[in-house]
Amino acid sequence: MLTEQDSLLVINESGEAFQKRYSGRMYGFPPNVAVHVPFEVVRIHWGDPRSGVAKTTAVSEDGREKIQIASRADERIRLETMYGVSAEILRRQIESRAQGRDLGVVTLEQMAPKVTVSTVEGTAVDTVVSDPTGQNPVALPVDLSTPDALNARVAQMQQQLDTLMSQAAAATAHPDDADVTPDTPPGGTRG
Numbered sequence: 001m002l003t004e005q006d007s008l009l010v011i012n013e014s015g016e017a018f019q020k021r022y023s024g025r026m027y028g029f030p031p032n033v034a035v036h037v038p039f040e041v042v043r044i045h046w047g048d049p050r051s052g053v054a055k056t057t058a059v060s061e062d063g064r065e066k067i068q069i070a071s072r073a074d075e076r077i078r079l080e081t082m083y084g085v086s087a088e089i090l091r092r093q094i095e096s097r098a099q100g101r102d103l104g105v106v107t108l109e110q111m112a113p114k115v116t117v118s119t120v121e122g123t124a125v126d127t128v129v130s131d132p133t134g135q136n137p138v139a140l141p142v143d144l145s146t147p148d149a150l151n152a153r154v155a156q157m158q159q160q161l162d163t164l165m166s167q168a169a170a171a172t173a174h175p176d177d178a179d180v181t182p183d184t185p186p187g188g189t190r191g
Contacts, residue, residue, distance in 0.1 A: 002050055004067075006039045007120055007163050014114045020045050029113070036163050042117055045082075047075040047128020049117070072134035076108060079128060083111040108132070120163055 012018065012029040019026050022041045029035055042049065048069055050056070056069040070078070080086065088106045096102050108129060117125040128134075 002039065002119070002125070004039050004043075007036050008039055008042050008125060009034045009118045009120060009122075010037055010042065011035075011116045011118075012113065013116060018113050029115070036120070042125070042127060046112060046115065046117065046130070047072075047079050049125045049127050051075045051128060052134050072128060072132070075128040076132060079112065080108050083108060085111050120159055 010029060011034050012031050015031055017028065017030045019028050020041060021027070022038065022044060027035060027037055027041055050069050051072045051074075052069075053072060055071045055074070085106055085108055088111060092104070092106060109132070112129045115127075115130075117127055117130070119125060126135075
């Protein structure tokens, strides 16, 4: 039941702090600290947890729009390009030849920062990086036509809203975040 409106928890397990940008905001990930982020931060930087073997079309919670979810293979290609896996493979091949020894294989799992992701409620979320084969894709949005299902989703969204409100309050307490500029594509405008 994971959607683009969800807030997720990301714990940096790489041992070194790093930052990721989304929608004009920089998110900092200190080691071993849970950071609340929008779903899109996880989708962009670690792959869409909802992706499976094939491209999927899901219906939004309100039933008004169709959502295209890339296949796991397409997500891996996108992430490998983003993290420079192909360039690193080429670099290692050149160095291996020059040094006369094998420098080993490079994988997406080595290049992307190691994290664990969960829902605000604590349910583990497998991303494309943590589950490359898609053995454990997160369930797509479900039918909310029953009152119990709708009430459960509203309660979940209220908890996420409370979390986001506390994040917003914390962000306004840090004036250093004011200098973050929106992402703009080269030669383009933000649409």
